[in-house]
Amino acid sequence: MNDVFVGKSRDGEQSDSKPSHSSEVFWQRRVPVRHECDVAILGGGIAGVTAALAAARSGARVLLVERFGVTGGNATVGGVGSFCGETKGQGEAFDAIVAGLESFNAIAPYKPFSEKGSRVFDCEILAVVLQEKLLERGVRLLLHTEFVDARANKGTIHECIVSGPSGPEAIRAQFFIDCTGEAQLVSRSGFETVKGRPENGLQLPMSLMFFVRHVAEAEASSQVPEGWFGKIKTADDLPMTSIWPNGLRSNAIKIKIPMFDATNTESLTAAEIQSRRRMMEVLDYFQRVEKKPWVFCHCAPRIGIREGRRIIGEYTLTCDDLRAGRSFDDAIARGVYYLDGHKPDDDKRTYILPEDQLQVPPYHIPFRCLVPKGSKNVLAAGRCLSADQLALSSARVMTTCAMMGQAAGIAAAMAVLKKGDLDIIDPLEVRREVEARGALLTL
Numbered sequence: 001m002n003d004v005f006v007g008k009s010r011d012g013e014q015s016d017s018k019p020s021h022s023s024e025v026f027w028q029r030r031v032p033v034r035h036e037c038d039v040a041i042l043g044g045g046i047a048g049v050t051a052a053l054a055a056a057r058s059g060a061r062v063l064l065v066e067r068f069g070v071t072g073g074n075a076t077v078g079g080v081g082s083f084c085g086e087t088k089g090q091g092e093a094f095d096a097i098v099a100g101l102e103s104f105n106a107i108a109p110y111k112p113f114s115e116k117g118s119r120v121f122d123c124e125i126l127a128v129v130l131q132e133k134l135l136e137r138g139v140r141l142l143l144h145t146e147f148v149d150a151r152a153n154k155g156t157i158h159e160c161i162v163s164g165p166s167g168p169e170a171i172r173a174q175f176f177i178d179c180t181g182e183a184q185l186v187s188r189s190g191f192e193t194v195k196g197r198p199e200n201g202l203q204l205p206m207s208l209m210f211f212v213r214h215v216a217e218a219e220a221s222s223q224v225p226e227g228w229f230g231k232i233k234t235a236d237d238l239p240m241t242s243i244w245p246n247g248l249r250s251n252a253i254k255i256k257i258p259m260f261d262a263t264n265t266e267s268l269t270a271a272e273i274q275s276r277r278r279m280m281e282v283l284d285y286f287q288r289v290e291k292k293p294w295v296f297c298h299c300a301p302r303i304g305i306r307e308g309r310r311i312i313g314e315y316t317l318t319c320d321d322l323r324a325g326r327s328f329d330d331a332i333a334r335g336v337y338y339l340d341g342h343k344p345d346d347d348k349r350t351y352i353l354p355e356d357q358l359q360v361p362p363y364h365i366p367f368r369c370l371v372p373k374g375s376k377n378v379l380a381a382g383r384c385l386s387a388d389q390l391a392l393s394s395a396r397v398m399t400t401c402a403m404m405g406q407a408a409g410i411a412a413a414m415a416v417l418k419k420g421d422l423d424i425i426d427p428l429e430v431r432r433e434v435e436a437r438g439a440l441l442t443l
């Protein structure tokens, strides 16, 4: 069969073209199966890219689906140009990416991880490096292609529906990895997910990244016209604002935009709109009040999302695990970053925990955190892992997401090459391969 039916079928129901007054529509159509592969990876952020690199290196035929024109997710389209955590010993997939950035002289020199340190890189060059590394490994890329829907039958997904410029089409794969950040594949296939804090669903806040260029003082003045946006009068009225160097005579600026839901279309739309208004107010403050000789350069086309949906996995990593520096036999990644849980309900530099409780020792992430409960051929990697919100606040940094991605790619390829599903995977074998590929799991 080379096409599949999509539509949430309700037995006995007929679709017809008559207008209906129901609050739901029932939609069915045949969709061509245009792509067949061993491992389909949905979402091309740092987790998706490292998963693809790792699965391809194992010899699997890999297809990577990304809705934007470049891969990298938060690290490129989101404008988040700095790796937090330890940048050595994350595994060969991440090493290849760092080496690529180094060839372009587009990343700060290595420093061993210390408390809040990070390694700044050029987001635009990263987009180039990622695509070249993926193609070098033989990964097939579908850009401008959005994952739309999937159905699981007794825990197994056979096809998923994506849509790009060619229209809706199906991907048939032996194994799927959800790296969408929002656990879209996992939730749409009917596996369980959660979001935000248990008591009210509030998620870690989003932030917008924008960039300014430095000019001679004589050329500097406010670029924001009167009457369009509010005025920020003093530094105390700024939202949490982080400023870091962005190459020569340029700064990256990050502003906190709390109280929106990344998994809700209207809320995310409102967040995008508010973030650009706030950006103009902040820009105006720095130009007009602080007299910074800055001109607006550009803004990330997408607001940065720290937290969306998380899978409910075979194991849920907890803040207590991190505090205890817990080790697991089936470890596939190691986190070192602090509990970077910004308070979801205000826009200042505030944390969910008191500042003296943020540090954690190195800790393990077990393979089971990537396995959605009940799934047979689906894994998830990156910021949609199975973790509580505070554990996520540390594990979400890109270095750790890259480790999870590499492990998911290795495991998926292992299952495919053994012609089996998750039941055939020995997590200890995954761990051995993760370590053989240079990931340091020592606590």
Ligand SMILES: Cc1cc2nc3c(=O)[nH]c(=O)nc-3n(C[C@H](O)[C@H](O)[C@H](O)COP(=O)(O)OP(=O)(O)OC[C@H]3O[C@@H](n4cnc5c(N)ncnc54)[C@H](O)[C@@H]3O)c2cc1C
Residues within 6 Å of the ligand: 042, 043, 044, 045, 046, 047, 048, 065, 066, 067, 068, 071, 072, 073, 074, 075, 078, 080, 081, 082, 083, 084, 085, 118, 145, 146, 147, 148, 179, 180, 181, 182, 184, 206, 207, 208, 254, 303, 304, 305, 306, 381, 382, 383, 384, 396, 397, 398, 399, 401
């Ligand atoms: C403002 C901000 C600042 C941060 N600062 C740092 C920092 O300094 N250092 C650090 O290490 N980490 C930082 N983080 C965390 C880090 O950037 C992210 O947690 C990490 O990049 C997540 O990687 P990911 O691959 O899991 O998800 P993402 O980067 O979100 O990637 C998900 C990808 O999936 C794609 N996708 C989603 N849905 C679909 C779909 N339906 N179809 C097709 N594609 C889809 C997206 O377009 C995206 O490319 C920051 C995060 C934010 C938001």
